[in-house]
Amino acid sequence: MAQLSDDCFAFGGPMLSVDEAVGIIASRVKAVGETEAVSLVEADGRILARDIAAPLPLPPFTNSAVDGYAVSGGDLPPDGERAFPISGRVQAGASAKAGQLGHAVRIFTGAPMPDGTDTVFMQEDVRIDDAGRVVLPPGLRLGANVRPAGEDIPAGHLALTSGLRLRPQDVALAAAFGLTQLDVVRRLRIAVFSTGDELASPGTERAAAQLFDSNRFMLMAMLRRLGCDVSDLGILRDEREPLASALKQAAGRHDLILTTGGVSTGEEDHVKAGVESAGSLVLWRMAIKPGRPVAMGIIDGTPFIGLPGNPVASFVTFVHVVRPTVLALSGAAAAPLIPMPVRAAFRYKKKLGRREYVRVTLRKTADGMLEAIKFPREGAGLLSSLVETDGLVELGESIVTVEPGDSVGFLSYANLL
Numbered sequence: 286m287a288q289l290s291d292d293c294f295a296f297g298g299p300m301l302s303v304d305e306a307v308g309i310i311a312s313r314v315k316a317v318g319e320t321e322a323v324s325l326v327e328a329d330g331r332i333l334a335r336d337i338a339a340p341l342p343l344p345p346f347t348n349s350a351v352d353g354y355a356v357s358g359g360d361l362p363p364d365g366e367r368a369f370p371i372s373g374r375v376q377a378g379a380s381a382k383a384g385q386l387g388h389a390v391r392i393f394t395g396a397p398m399p400d401g402t403d404t405v406f407m408q409e410d411v412r413i414d415d416a417g418r419v420v421l422p423p424g425l426r427l428g429a430n431v432r433p434a435g436e437d438i439p440a441g442h443l444a445l446t447s448g449l450r451l452r453p454q455d456v457a458l459a460a461a462f463g464l465t466q467l468d469v470v471r472r473l474r475i476a477v478f479s480t481g482d483e484l485a486s487p488g489t490e491r492a493a494a495q496l497f498d499s500n501r502f503m504l505m506a507m508l509r510r511l512g513c514d515v516s517d518l519g520i521l522r523d524e525r526e527p528l529a530s531a532l533k534q535a536a537g538r539h540d541l542i543l544t545t546g547g548v549s550t551g552e553e554d555h556v557k558a559g560v561e562s563a564g565s566l567v568l569w570r571m572a573i574k575p576g577r578p579v580a581m582g583i584i585d586g587t588p589f590i591g592l593p594g595n596p597v598a599s600f601v602t603f604v605h606v607v608r609p610t611v612l613a614l615s616g617a618a619a620a621p622l623i624p625m626p627v628r629a630a631f632r633y634k635k636k637l638g639r640r641e642y643v644r645v646t647l648r649k650t651a652d653g654m655l656e657a658i659k660f661p662r663e664g665a666g667l668l669s670s671l672v673e674t675d676g677l678v679e680l681g682e683s684i685v686t687v688e689p690g691d692s693v694g695f696l697s698y699a700n701l702l
């Protein structure tokens with residue numbers, strides 16, 4: 286399990302910028318370090334634990350990039366057509382005999398180049414004359430339509446680096462190297478609790494003044510997308526001692542404890558007190574909207590994050606606090622979120638010095654640009670505002686107004702996890 290010091294999340298100022306928060310996490314959270322070998326089919330989304338240098342060149346042998354006729358460049362007509370007798374045929378997967386001087390070899394995509402040949406004419410560019418010879422047009426560059434061994438990746442090249450979150454194309458590269466297993470960081474074990482007397486679990490009786498717990502399922506889904514093993518630890522009531530002991534119990538068995546709700550400073554916000562009695566706690570007041578204070582703590586060496594209860598605040602702070610923590614714990618290379626420029630179709634005023642996120646839907650304009658339409662309402666409790674939109678427009682600290690037509694940065698929900 287991760288072991289962090291009690292003051293790991295301490296910071297100096299009264300208000301943390303999003304970048305400062307991410308910086309603190311990246312510099313103070315230690316990777317769990319334990320690894321396991323997984324088969325290629327299981328590797329997608331996992332964090333690579335070791336550098337991989339190419340054990341062989343790609344492609345491993347020089348081959349034809351097209352279906353056509355292989356010849357020796359020296360035989361090419363400088364101008365005008367030239368007819369070559371065809372001798373030999375080599376298809377993909379077959380071994381090639383040496384080509385004959387002055388002859389063309391019928392060849393197919395992926396087939397090895399016969400010795401003595403170095404140029405391939407596409408079958409679409411040639412014709413066969415009455416004598417059964419292939420007539421090659423002039424003007425083809427020597428070496429055309431050939432894929433030399435190692436042109437993609439030379440042997441020994443550092444091809445996949447430790448800390449990479451494996452994508453399908455990375456898995457493909459490992460397969461192309463002939464690897465069957467990859468060393469990856471073991472899955473993080475993450476405990477998730479909701480807190481609040483007003484919450485009922487779906488499938489249980491809901492009292493009139495209760496609502497069904499939705500955050501827990503959102504957070505668990507987000508964590509699973511980040512490759513974590515999630516323990517669903519249910520709902521904690523607003524009561525300090527049971528809360529403290531549940532958190533303490535979870536600490537020994539998990540790499541991170543995540544809660545939602547109860548981290549404001551109201552007298553019914555018991556997570557704060559619970560964590561203080563189980564371990565140590567700091568409240569991060571982040572200059573971010575939506576989002577309220579986020580609680581950061583350590584319980585018996587295990588990091589703790591308490592997200593606000595309002596679903597949208599919970600979602601946004603997950604992205605900026607939990608995601609970087611999970612990446613740091615798993616030793617993943619930092620993966621900054623890069624907003625894409627789109628055109629604002631809305632007017633907006635915001636506070637200087639604060640990062641704000643606006644829920645938007647994208648639409649294609651008549652001139653082929655992408656335009657962001659703001660969700661009509663702003664409440665941090667509106668689940669519909671997350672469900673009915675495509676992503677978040679990120680408005681940086683220095684911005685105070687947005688006018689229709691301004692270029693703004695868009696983060697798709699699809700890229701956040």
Ligand code: AMP
Binds near residue numbers: 484
């Ligand atoms: P809190 O942060 O506990 O003060 O909660 C703020 C708001 O979010 C309240 O209206 C809560 O009812 C709501 N809330 C808290 N936890 C959840 C949850 N797990 N699912 C849905 N809504 C929640």
Ligand code: MG
Binds near residue numbers: 480482547553
């Ligand atoms: Mg609450």
